[in-house]
Amino acid sequence: MLDIRHVTKRYGKLVANHDISFSVDEGKIAILMGPNGAGKSTIIKCIAGLLRFEGEITIGGFPNKSIEAKKLLGYVPEMPALYEALTVAEHLEFLRRAYKVPEDKPYTDALLERFELYEKRDTLAKELSKGMQQKLSILCALTIRPRAIIFDEPLVGLDPYAIRELTKLFRELREAGVAQLISTHMISTVEDYWDVVHIMNKGEFAATRYNNECHEQSLEELFFQLTGEDGKPITGEKEES
Amino acid sequence: MRSPLIYLLERRLVNNVKRFVRSPLRLILSLVVIGMLFFTVFAGNSEEPDASELRDPNELYAIAFVLYSFVFLAIANNGFSKGATMFSMADVNLVFTAPFRRQRVLFYGLTQQLGSSLLVGFFLLFQYTMLHRTYGITYIHLVWLFIGYSLSVFCGQLTAMVVYTLTSSSEQRRRNVKLACYGVLGVIAAAIILSLLGDRATLLPAAVNLAVTTLAWFPVSGWLSHAAAGLCTENFVAVLTGTLGTCAFIGLLTFLVTRSDTDYYEDVLGLTETTHRMKAAAKQGGMSFTSTKLYRRKGSxxxxxxxxxxxxxxxxxxxxxDTLYLSLSMLIFIVVSILFSLIMREAGIAAGFSFAVYMLMFAVSLGRMPKELPRPYIxxxxxxxFKKLFWSIAESLPKLALYSLLCFAPIALICGLSAAETVLCTLAGFSFAYLFLSGFVLVERVFSGLTVRALELVFFFITMVLLAAPGIVLAAIFNTVGVTILSSDATIFLAMLACNSLIATIVLYLCRNMLAYAELNNP
Structure with missing residues (x-):
């Protein structure tokens, strides 16, 4: 569903992503991990079609900038980007209309109920707490019923209940055949449901690990071995990506 | 040992200067600005105006009074809502918590605020050519007008802070003070209107006379414009009283804050935090909500x-x-443009129309479109x-049509144009609005990646001038060659209308792919 081939992203002389290749199939969860500045958000923004890049990215077989690809993709940005003068319900209505998705009130209401926003559906986004804004940002991506979805640090700012609901949702979306790419720092929260983990460092994949393989090290141990406390790889090891 | 607060101010100043010098973009900007300033002075002084053709300088000081009053009162009015802050978040976290006396911290805040207020009125310095040729003022007078404007901004902010500090603890007190202030201003406004109602034929000279005599007593704006007028007429008593009055006002407000029981730290904290969040979010490419008041209205x-x-x-x-369909600033621009055309009626439609187009450049905005650009959804x-681009700026078009109707039609009528010419004048005005709107899109498309906002502003003005030039040149050619459709004025308006519309559409078409990548708009 998500296919990223030899993507390089430069900001002037700085190479933020270097020759990144990976794919996320339908019903799979791929995790992007790495220290700050590793290039996770950059590759995510490239996939979402927000940045220019060298290489090729397709979504459902369509180039990621095409209208067909955009229809398939949901994107949860790192920081909620909401409209202060719209209510919670109006955000979902706006995106439903913009993406030309048929009305499905039970589905929308269920999403709102699930993330405890139903009672707040007539509240302006400006009046929501930070955590609630993050929940609404997630619902904005879900309301268009995407076939692939990218979460950039989705757990930041959420309360324990919302974290539990979101992790349950990841599993449900997997069962529904949605391809998911999740960037996170919270290693412990992804231990249970990942299919593949890509550890990034300095704009490259330092390692790729599949869940169906046996490993001696935990994800956390591997992460610190590869990135080190100062963000520099301690070993020269670079697993095949 | 030197005061840590003086050290802090000094280091910040020095580091800012270093940052400026080390940035090629900022250096280019400073060279461009200095070059433009020299050009303005050179162009203004290249031809000495005929003394007999000069307008009454009191007109200028009446305009200064109106401008200062608007700035001072508009900023001071914030004291009844969100207050004002002279501090950064770093000040809140590091200076407020340090063992300094509150008075010293306030002086520190006032000093840095005075510095930033000086930058606000910089645009006035570029009006030299026009003001020198119209009123015969020298550069010293202009600098004084600039200082007056900056001090009006500063006093407005200080007043807002004082009003907020003294009234924030009690809603009743705030309402009473607000009522008293609005009441006094209402009485003054009524007195002005009544005194001007007597003789309609001499309305304008009477208004000018009122502004430079009786209203010279009005706090801050009256004193400062009086001092500026005194400098022009070499009445140094007026300069001294105006300046001393303003200094005493600043001293009194500072005294009130330091002597009040309320803790101004808490009062400035909320707004400082909001401002900081907005700046931080803008830097990180994220979003933060403004402190704009939202009205719950029906509709979805x-x-x-x-x-x-x-x-x-x-x-x-x-x-x-918004409570108004056209923003307050748009309405002000309309009134100012109409007043200018009234003053310059003898100079014909060219003067009024040109000034209105100049003001239009500030009135036009892309509406909510720039607010979409940092968000991913668009x-x-x-x-x-192209479809997204069109619909994202579409909300501005009916507003600009109404603005053109309210602004250019009265100007045409004041200048005695016929009905057909008035219609064409309004359409030509709208074509400039459409042209500037496309210019905004072009600037967003090409220059939004610049990290120096001031440089972006310079390129904005250059772009607008370049876009408007073909229509003006075509109109001038038609006028010179003698091509006439209906009348010479109508021909000029038609030429500008056709040329502007064509250029604006081409520009929008060429910018159609600006929504393909967020990167183009978010540095």
Whole structure:
């Protein structure tokens, strides 16, 4: 569903992503991990079609900038980007209309109920707490019923209940055949449901690990071995990506 | 040992200067600005105006009074809502918590605020040519007008802070003070109107006379414009009293804050935090909400399918933010343009129309479109970029049409144009609005990646001048060659209308792919 081939992203002389290749199939969860500045958000923004890049990215077989690809993709940005003068319900209505998705009130209401926003559906986004804004940002991506979805640090700012609901949702979306790419720092929260983990460092994949393989090290141990406390790889090891 | 607060101010100043010198973009900007300033002075002084053709300088000081009053009162009015802050978040976290006396911290805040207020009125310095040739003022007079403007901004902010500090603890007190202030201003406004009602034939000279005599007693704006007028007429008593009055006002307000029981730290904290969040979010490419008051109104998003939902969403958002269809600044620009054409009626339609077009450059905005650009949705919506671009600026078009009607039609009538010429004048005005709107899109498309906002502003003005030039040149050629349709004025308006519309459409078409990548708009 998500296919990223030899993507390089430069900001002037700085190479933020270097020759990144990976794919996320339908019903799979791929995790992007790495220290700050590793290039996770950059590759995510490239996939979402927000940045220019060298290489090729397709979504459902369509180039990621095409209208067909955009229809398939949901994107949860790192920081909620909401409209202060719209209510919670109006955000979902706006995106439903913009993406030309048929009305499905039970589905929308269920999403709102699930993330405890139903009672707040007539509240302006400006009046929501930070955590609630993050929940609404997630619902904005879900309301268009995407076939692939990218979460950039989705757990930041959420309360324990919302974290539990979101992790349950990841599993449900997997069962529904949605391809998911999740960037996170919270290693412990992804231990249970990942299919593949890509550890990034300095704009490259330092390692790729599949869940169906046996490993001696935990994800956390591997992460610190590869990135080190100062963000520099301690070993020269670079697993095949 | 030197005071840590003086050390802090000094280091920040020095480091800012270093940062400026080390940045090629900022150096280019400073060279461009200095060059433009020299050009303005050179152009202004290249031809000495005929003393007999000069207008009464009191007109200028009456205009200064209106400008200072507007700035001072508009900023001071914030004291009844959100207050004002002279501090950064770093000040709150590091200076407020340090063992300094509150008075010293306030002086520190005032000093840095005075510095930033000086930058606000910089645009006035570029008006030299026009003011020198119209009123015969020298550069010293202009610098004084500039200082007066900066001090009006500073006093407005200080007043807002004092009003907020003294009234924030009691809603009743705030209402009473607000009522008293509005009442006094209402009485003054009524007195002005009544005194001007007597003789309509000499309305303008009477208003000018009132502004430079009786209203010279009005706090801050009256004193400062009086001092500026005194400098022009070499009445140094007026200069001294105006300056001393303002200094005493600043001293009194500072005294009130330091002597009040309320803790101004808490009062400035909320606004400082909001400002900091907005700046931080803008730097990180994220979003933060403004402190704009939103009005709960009926209506919801029930129209739009695909890209045009942006248009309906913008209208809904506007209805919740603004109480007026045209913004207050737009209405002010209309009034100022009409007043200018009244003053310059003898100079014909060219003077009034040119000034109104100049003001239009500040009145035109892309509406909510720039607010869409830092958010991801406009890029993610699965619609063609040109369609999204059009619908994201569509909300501005009816507003600009109304603005043109309210601004250019009265100017045409004041200058005695016929009905047909008035219609063409209004349409030509609208064509400039459309042209500037496309210019805004072009600037967003080409220059939004610049990290120096001031440089972006310079390129904005250059772009607008370049875009407007072909229409003006075509009109001048038609006028010179003698091509006439209806009348010479009508021909000029038609030429500008056709040329501007064509150029604006071409520009929009060429910018159609600006919504293909967020990167183009978010540095």
């Amino acid at each position: 998003l029930k129209k739009g399918w695909g890209a045009d939902v942006l248009f309906h969403k913008h209208n809904l958002e506007n209805s919740r933010e 890029y993610l919506i699965p619609e063609p970029p």
